[in-house]
Amino acid sequence: MIDVARTAGVSLGTVSNVLNNPAKVAETTRRRVEAAIGELGFVRNGAARSLSSGTSSTFGFVVIDLSNSFFLDMARGAEQEASGSGMNVLLANADLDDAKQHTYLDLFEEERVAGVLLAPQQNAAGETTSLRARGMPLVVLNDPSVGPEVWTVQTDNVHGGHLAARHLIELGRRRLVFAGPDDLAVVRQRFEGVERAVRESGGAVTLERIQTPGVRVEDGRRVGDELLARPAHDRPDGVVAGADLLALGLIQSLVVDGRLRVPEDVAVVGYDNNRAAWNSVIPITTLDQAGEEMGRRATQMLLAQLDGSPADGRRSVTLEPFLIPRESTVGR
Amino acid sequence: MIDVARTAGVSLGTVSNVLNNPAKVAETTRRRVEAAIGELGFVRNGAARSLSSGTSSTFGFVVIDLSNSFFLDMARGAEQEASGSGMNVLLANADLDDAKQHTYLDLFEEERVAGVLLAPQQNAAGETTSLRARGMPLVVLNDPSVGPEVWTVQTDNVHGGHLAARHLIELGRRRLVFAGPDDLAVVRQRFEGVERAVRESGGAVTLERIQTPGVRVEDGRRVGDELLARPAHDRPDGVVAGADLLALGLIQSLVVDGRLRVPEDVAVVGYDNNRAAWNSVIPITTLDQAGEEMGRRATQMLLAQLDGSPADGRRSVTLEPFLIPRESTVGR
DNA sequence: GGTCCGGATTGAAGCGCTTCAAGCGCCCGG
DNA sequence: CCGGGCGCTTGAAGCGCTTCAATCCGGACC
Secondary structure, three states: OHHHHHHHOOOOHHHHHHHOOOHOOOOOHHHHHHHHHHOOOOOOOOHHHHHHHHOEEEEEEEOOOOOOHHHHHHHHHHHHHHHHOOOEEEEEOOOHHHHHHHHHHHHHHHHOOOOOEEEEEOOHHHHHHHHHHHOOEEEEEEEOOOOOOOOEEOOHHHHHHHHHHHHHHHHHOOOOEEEOOOOOOOHHHHHHHHHHHHHHHHOOOOEEEEEOOOOHHHHHHHHHHHOOOHHHHHOOEEEOOOHHHHHHHHHHHHHHHOOOOOOOOOOOOOOOOOOOHHOOOOOOEEEEEOHHHHHHHHHHHHHHOOOOOOOOOEEEEOOEEEEOOHHHOOOO | OOOHHHHHHHHHHHHHHHOOOHHHHHHHHHHHHHHHHHHHHOOOHHHHHHHOOOOOOOEEEOOOOOOOHHHHHHHHHHHHHHHOOEEEEEEEEEEOHHHHHHHHHHHHHHHOOOEEEEEEOOOOOHHHHHHHHHOOOOEEEEEOOOOOOOOEEEEEEHHHHHHHHHHHHOOOOEEEEEOOOOOHHHHHHHHHHHHHHHHHOOOOOOOEEEEOOOOOOHHHHHEEEHHOOHHHHHHEEEEEOHHHHHHHHHHHHHHHHHHOOOOOOOOEEEOOOOOOHHOOOOOOEEOOOOOOHHHHHHHHHHHHHHOOOOOOOOOEEOOOOOOOOOHHHOOO
C-alpha cells in the first residue's frame, strides 16, 4: 500500500480511504490512487485488514455432507443472501466425518470469520461451545437437538410426515409403511407425523414401520426386496420413505425387479426434494424443505447478530415443508 | 496470547513456541502453557498469524458447480491430500456463474491463502493472471484450454470418447449417435475420440452428431424424443452422450415414453461417472474421470509449488479415463 | 574457582492494514 | 481583514501474532 501511496503521491491513509470510504476522498485524488492501484496490480491483504479492523467479510459454512443436494441448496441460499450484503460464504465439507466437522469449526474460529453457519448431522450443540463463548455469530441449521441458547433454522419434520401420510390417505391408501433409520432425530420426527395422521384416520388405516440402516439408495432397494418377498395381500399400498434416496431405491426395486406398478400398486412419497428425486424415471412425490430458504434465513440471522441483534430477536425459526406431488403417487 | 503468557508466567515468545515449535520448549513449561491455554479458552488469531508469518494453512478451491458430483469428487480428493500435510481446503461454489468465480478468486487472493485450486467451466486462463503475477501457487483442473504456463490436471477426453465408441462398436453397434453441446471444449474432444474410433472401423460404422443446448437431464430427454420421432430404421443402435445427465434423460425418454429397450434396442454410454448415473433405474455405462484422483494430484502440485517446485517439475498432468460397463450397454 | 557451552527463555521489531485525532488550505460571512 | 468552519489529507498508534538476536542459567571441564 505504501508503494501505491508513493506512486499516487499521497499518504497511506488516503489509499486506505479510497479502498474503504471512497466518498471521503476528492474525485481527482481518488482517480490518481485508483490508477496507481491498477498500475501496480495491488490487491489488499485481507489478513492485515481483518487483523487491523477486527472484522471480516466472509462467513464460514460447515456442511456435514455436500453430496446431499439439500445441504448444497442451503449453501446456495446462504450465498445469495450474503452477497446481497457484500459478504462471501466459504464452504467446508465435513464429508460425514464428525472429526472433520470439528476441525473446520476450529479453523473458522481461528480465522475469525464474521460468522459461522453449521449444518451438522445432528447433536451439534457441544461442538459450538467455544464459538459461542467467543461471541462469534453462529446459526445451526436443521438440527432439532440443539438447545434454545443456540440460533437455529429448522423445518417442521413432524408436520412434513403428517403431510406425506395424509396425502397417501387422501388418495385412498389404507396400508401404509414408513421406512427409515431409527437413529436420526429428523427421521423419527417424520415418523411421528405419519403416526399422527394414521391415528387421525380413526382406525381405517394401518401403519407398519420398517427400519433401515441408513438413507442410501441401497437401503431403499433392500426394503423393496423385502416387500416383494411378501404375499401380495401383505404388501402396503402406500409407503412414506424417510428420505428421497430411500424412495428412489425402493421404486427401482419394486418396478424393475418386481414388476409392480408405481403408483397404481404402491404409491411412494419421499422426503427432501433431493435432486435424485427429480431425475428418477418415475418422478418422486416428496416434501420440499426449502433448503435455499433455510440458508437465506440462517444468513439473515447471522447478519442480525452482526449488527447487534434486537433483544427480542427470535433465536429459532421453523419453516414448514410442503408437498410436491409427482408421478410416484398421482401418476400422470 | 499475552494473557496466556501472564497466566503461565512466561513470555509471549514462549507461548508462540509452544504453539509452533513445541520441541523447543521444556516439558514442564510446555505443560504450564497448555494448561493456561485450556483455562482461558485461547484460540490463536489466524489473521495475525498469517500476517506475521506470511504463510497460511489453507488452500482455496473455486468450483464452477458443486452440484455436479464430478467436481465434488475433486474437492474430496483435494481435502484428503491436503489434510495429510496439515492443510485445509475451503470451497467456493461459483454456481455456474463466471462473475462469482471471479469474485471468489479475488477473495482468495486477498486472503492470501497458501494456494488456489480452480475447476472452471473452461477458458479460465485469463482469470488467473493476477494470481500468477503474485506468485501464488495455482493449479487449474479440467480445463484443456489453458496454456503451458499454468499448472494443470486434466483428463484425456479424446481417449475417453474413443473408449466409449469402441465399446459400442465391439458390442456390435453400427449406427452411432453422439449427443452433446458444441460449445464445451471437453465435449468436443470426446466427440473427436468417437470420430476416430468410427474412422478406425473402416466404414462399417456410421456416426451422426446431435447438438444439445446443454448437458442437463431435460436436454437428454429432448434428444430421446427426437430419436423416437424417427422411423425405426433411422434410429441409432448406440449412443454416446457427452455427459451422464444427458444419458439419463435420454434413457428415460427412450424407455418410459418410447417403450424401447436399453440396451437391446439402443445401447447408451454416458460420461463423468456422475452419481446420477449410479442411481438410474438402468445403471449407465460411463467413463470415470477419477475426480478424486484429479483433486489429489492437483493438491500435490500445489504442495510442490509451496516447497519451491523442482525446476523440472511437470506442469501438466493428464489422467486417463476408464470405462465402467453397466447395464445400459451390456444388460445384466 | 573459573570458563565455556548449549538448551531454554526473553523481548523487541516488524507483518500490512485501519482508524482517528490533528493539520492544512480555502472560502464565507461579518 | 479576520475568525470560523469545512472538506481533504496526513501520520502515528495499534491489531495479535512470529521471528530471531540476545540473554540467562546450570553444569561440564580444566
